[in-house]
Amino acid sequence: xxxxxxxxxxxxxxxxxxxxxxxxxxxxxxxxxxxxxxxxxxxxxxxxxxxxxxxxxxxxxxxxxxxxxxxxxxxxxxxxxxxxxxxxxxxxxxxxxxxxxxxxxxxxxxxxxxxxxxxxxxxxxxxxxxxxxxxxxxxxxxxxxxxxxxxxxxxxxxxxxxxxxxxxxxxxxxxxxxxxxxxxxxxxxxxxxxxxxxxxxxxxxxxxxxxxxxxxxxxxxxxxxxxxxxxxxxxxxxxxxxxxxxxxxxxxxxxxxxxxxxxxxxxxxxxxxxxxxxxxxxxxxxxxxxxxxxxxxxxxxxxxxxxxxxxxxxxxxxxxxxxxxxxxxxxxxxxxxxxxxxxxxxxxxxxxxxxxxxxxxxxxxxxxxxxxxxxxxxxxxxxxxxxxxxxxxxxxxxxxxxxxxxxxxxxxxxxx
Amino acid sequence: xxxxxxxxxxxxxxxxxxxxxxxxxxxxxxxxxxxxxxxxxxxxxxxxxxxxxxxxxxxxxxxxxxxxxxxxxxxxxxxxxxxxxxxxxxxxxxxxxxxxxxxxxxxxxxxxxxxxxxxxxxxxxxxxxxxxxxxxxxxxxxxxxxxxxxxxxxxxxx
Amino acid sequence: xxxxxxxxxxxxxxxxxxxxxxxxxxxxxxxxxxxxxxxxxxxxxxxxxxxxxxxxxxxxxxxxxxxxxxxxxxxxxxxxxxxxxxxxxxxxxxxxxxxxxxxxxxxxxxxxxxxxxxxxxxxxxxxxxxxxxxxxxxxxxxxxxxxxxxxxxxxxxxxxxxxxxxxxxxxxxxxxxxxxxxxxxxxxxxxxxxxxxxxxxxxxxxxxxxxxxxxxxxxxxxxxxxxxxxxxxxxxxxxxxxxxxxxxxxxxxxxxxx
Numbered sequence: 117x118x119x120x121x122x123x124x125x126x127x128x129x130x131x132x133x134x135x136x137x138x139x140x141x142x143x144x145x146x147x148x149x150x151x152x153x154x155x156x157x158x159x160x161x162x163x164x165x166x167x168x169x170x171x172x173x174x175x176x177x178x179x180x181x182x183x184x185x186x187x188x189x190x191x192x193x194x195x196x197x198x199x200x201x202x203x204x205x206x207x208x209x210x211x212x213x214x215x216x217x218x219x220x221x222x223x224x225x226x227x228x229x230x231x232x233x234x235x236x237x238x239x240x241x242x243x244x245x246x247x248x249x250x251x252x253x254x255x256x257x258x259x260x261x262x263x264x265x266x267x268x269x270x271x272x273x274x275x276x277x278x279x280x281x282x283x284x285x286x287x288x289x290x291x292x293x294x295x296x297x298x299x300x301x302x303x304x305x306x307x308x309x310x311x312x313x314x315x316x317x318x319x320x321x322x323x324x325x326x327x328x329x330x331x332x333x334x335x336x337x338x339x340x341x342x343x344x345x346x347x348x349x350x351x352x353x354x355x356x357x358x359x360x361x362x363x364x365x366x367x368x369x370x371x372x373x374x375x376x377x378x379x380x381x382x383x384x385x386x387x388x389x390x391x392x393x394x395x396x397x398x399x400x401x402x403x404x405x406x407x408x409x410x411x412x413x414x415x416x417x418x419x420x421x422x423x424x425x426x427x428x429x430x431x432x433x434x435x436x437x438x439x440x441x442x443x444x445x446x447x448x449x450x451x452x453x454x455x456x457x458x459x460x461x462x463x464x465x466x467x468x469x470x471x472x473x474x475x476x477x478x479x480x481x482x483x484x485x486x487x488x489x490x491x492x493x494x495x496x497x498x499x500x501x502x503x504x505x506x507x508x509x510x511x512x513x514x515x516x517x518x519x520x521x522x523x524x525x526x527x528x529x530x531x532x
Numbered sequence: 533x534x535x536x537x538x539x540x541x542x543x544x545x546x547x548x549x550x551x552x553x554x555x556x557x558x559x560x561x562x563x564x565x566x567x568x569x570x571x572x573x574x575x576x577x578x579x580x581x582x583x584x585x586x587x588x589x590x591x592x593x594x595x596x597x598x599x600x601x602x603x604x605x606x607x608x609x610x611x612x613x614x615x616x617x618x619x620x621x622x623x624x625x626x627x628x629x630x631x632x633x634x635x636x637x638x639x640x641x642x643x644x645x646x647x648x649x650x651x652x653x654x655x656x657x658x659x660x661x662x663x664x665x666x667x668x669x670x671x672x673x674x675x676x677x678x679x680x681x682x683x684x685x686x687x688x689x690x
Numbered sequence: 691x692x693x694x695x696x697x698x699x700x701x702x703x704x705x706x707x708x709x710x711x712x713x714x715x716x717x718x719x720x721x722x723x724x725x726x727x728x729x730x731x732x733x734x735x736x737x738x739x740x741x742x743x744x745x746x747x748x749x750x751x752x753x754x755x756x757x758x759x760x761x762x763x764x765x766x767x768x769x770x771x772x773x774x775x776x777x778x779x780x781x782x783x784x785x786x787x788x789x790x791x792x793x794x795x796x797x798x799x800x801x802x803x804x805x806x807x808x809x810x811x812x813x814x815x816x817x818x819x820x821x822x823x824x825x826x827x828x829x830x831x832x833x834x835x836x837x838x839x840x841x842x843x844x845x846x847x848x849x850x851x852x853x854x855x856x857x858x859x860x861x862x863x864x865x866x867x868x869x870x871x872x873x874x875x876x877x878x879x880x881x882x883x884x885x886x887x888x889x890x891x892x893x894x895x896x897x898x899x900x901x902x903x904x905x906x907x908x909x910x911x912x913x914x915x916x917x918x919x920x921x922x923x924x925x926x927x928x929x930x931x932x933x934x935x936x937x938x939x940x941x942x943x944x945x946x947x948x
Contacts, residue, residue: 117762118763129783131767131865198853203558207559208563208835209835212831289696292700311832478948566842568841572840574836574839575838575839582849616897649791653772654812657740
């Protein structure tokens with residue numbers, strides 16, 4: 117079987133070489149980069165615009181953004197027919213291609229997030245390094261830890277008021293510069309699709325903007341979800357613990373409602389923007405009714421009606437909108453809302469990537485994609501449900517390990 | 533006023549330098565922009581040589597003429613003169629050689645069906661070719677070549 | 691809050707940094723005239739009146755270019771169009787016409803066959819297709835690593851040692867001529883049998899076609915018979931609206947062709 121043949125069902129008249137080449141991993145990639153961009157924007161809302169209520173979630177969002185950053189290229193690595201040649205994008209980039217921007221944009225964005233994290237946690241590193249230096253008779257793991265923290269300080273041990281103040285200024289600059297870079301990170305993903313004139317569904321100048329809007333939505337939603345889950349889990353653990361904790365129960369309130377309410381306002385704003393743009397694109401296509409409209413109408417209103425209008429717009433957009441706008445928002449309702457929003461954003465990526473391949477270039481045939489659920493070889497795993505779930509779980513696993521070096525609560529009080 | 537603020541930048545510049553060094557060793561020396569400009573010909577020049585040297589399989593009708601003069605002459609007198617020898621005899625490649633002393637002939641019914649299944653298509657030259665509407669009714673399971681010599685397909689003499 | 695001065699300073703640095711890669715996108719390369727000082731630009735001519743759908747071209751192409759015979763992909767293929775008197779258009783290309791069209795029934799995918807009575811046919815014909823070696827190839831534009839490129843004589847080639855297998859070029863081709871090679875796992879497509887034409891021979895499909903429906907020529911040579919047909923006869927190209935400037939010309943192309 118040729119690549120793509122096993123999960124493609126062709127109907128009526130299609131070109132012989134047409135298969136669904138861009139499968140679930142290409143859906144995952146913009147989904148993951150969207151989470152990255154969104155998490156960063158959320159963090160920057162505090163650092164740049166000084167919205168005090170977002171302080172707690174801001175640091176959390178930044179660390180999570182870093183964890184996401186390592187998971188985000190994984191869908192591409194799993195999709196490429198030659199994964200190890202992936203570095204060719206950085207070695208001989210062909211900048212007339214949107215995908216070539218990947219190397220530079222990812223690296224720049226990674227540098228900004230890493231730098232911002234360094235400034236945020238520098239005092240913590242210094243404190244840890246000095247404490248470990250004092251310790252006599254270090255064990256092997258403690259030596260490793262000592263070396264790690266020494267390296268992380270980058271040789272800068274000055275933690276005076278003035279020094280910390282400079283750190284704060286640097287964070288503001290990086291957060292500010294990072295917002296357009298995060299937008300570019302996801303905008304270019306939208307451009308990858310929007311600029312393909314051969315694909316009647318993808319080709320629109322609105323695509324990069326739609327992607328950015330829904331990316332921010334997904335990023336905020338994921339941060340809210342993880343924030344709530346982590347805070348509630350901590351509260352639960354404190355209740356269970358027999359040993360005394362550093363903070364009293366009163367101090368640890370679990371997920372803070374006023375933080376959640378504030379963040380959800382931004383979520384709703386970007387959600388409305390995303391929906392508006394998508395509906396605009398749909399209405400425009402129907403109104404202008406160019407050559408491809410017949411087959412697109414057949415795909416959008418007939419074959420993929422359920423995926424688009426029920427799953428994405430209905431469950432993924434309309435219901436969460438109602439949940440957030442109705443008065444008396446609770447933590448529980450927020451959790452449901454953000455889960456549905458994340459689902460809606462995923463379905464949007466699905467409907468664009470898979471939907472764009474649901475009709476043939478002949479405009480007289482169709483291709484149906486069925487996701488490989490049970491893998492029977494490496495290909496049906498990596499480009500099937502197994503691969504998609506592995507990618508989705510990866511940032512959480514990474515976050516767990518990264519937050520051991522960049523702690524998100526408790527001990528690492530940074531004062532800003 | 534040793535400003536520690538630029539330390540991350542130095543780390544980043546260090547990484548970029550490493551990448552540039554790796555690039556020097558990894559990228560082939562003939563990789564660059566050529567006649568069609570950066571947009572349309574950013575590539576490794578040596579690849580063009582690879583495609584020029586790709587192995588030729590089909591040698592063409594004139595290749596067979598010298599050794600197989602009789603067969604060449606007989607088919608040239610028939611309506612099948614328009615068909616290349618290798619269409620039924622397979623690509624010559626380096627025949628005659630130790631690896632390829634003889635060529636395998638496609639004698640299947642399906643090979644003849646390609647043209648000789650009747651398709652009533654008014655605006656195509658297909659309609660000019662004699663054929664069967666239902667070929668399975670004409671001596672099924674027998675190869676066509678048992679009765680029809682492809683080099684002079686008309687029954688009852690050339 | 692960040693000071694206005696700092697914001698402007700960093701924005702300018704950022705914009706300047708973006709200008710370098712942005713500038714590279716504007717450079718379109720030398721004009722076609724400059725690149726053709728050797729006087730060679732390959733073009734292809736297909737006569738859809740002469741094509742009878744025997745599929746010998748597809749078989750020859752697969753063997754010449756080492757595309758696995760049983761794989762459901764091909765560098766070239768033939769499409770059949772049958773128009774019935776009720777105005778319906780029926781089209782198919784079973785196994786890319788590797789075995790020809792040996793049934794009058796239209797292949798509609800996974801076992802479905804549409805039976806058409808001969809008396810219902812208003813017009814029917816065959817259309818061979820292959821890579822158009824476009825003058826403005828969108829597939830080359832979108833390759834992120836420079837694995838696919840256009841040679842001086844117009845043929846678009848793929849570097850099997852450099853292709854990362856992302857599939858962007860396959861998605862960008864409006865004509866659907868590209869696919870992944872089942873063995874090498876790199877992008878693959880017709881290259882006019884570059885190894886043959888560079889040695890003075892004809893492409894395998896041109897040699898194989900008994901009816902002379904396929905021809906290749908040099909548009910820069912005014913004495914080339916193919917060039918003379920293109921210049922003096924009524925010819926058409928596929929999907930002109932995409933601006934790709936395809937270099938495969940068709941005689942007898944009809945409005946129904948997709």
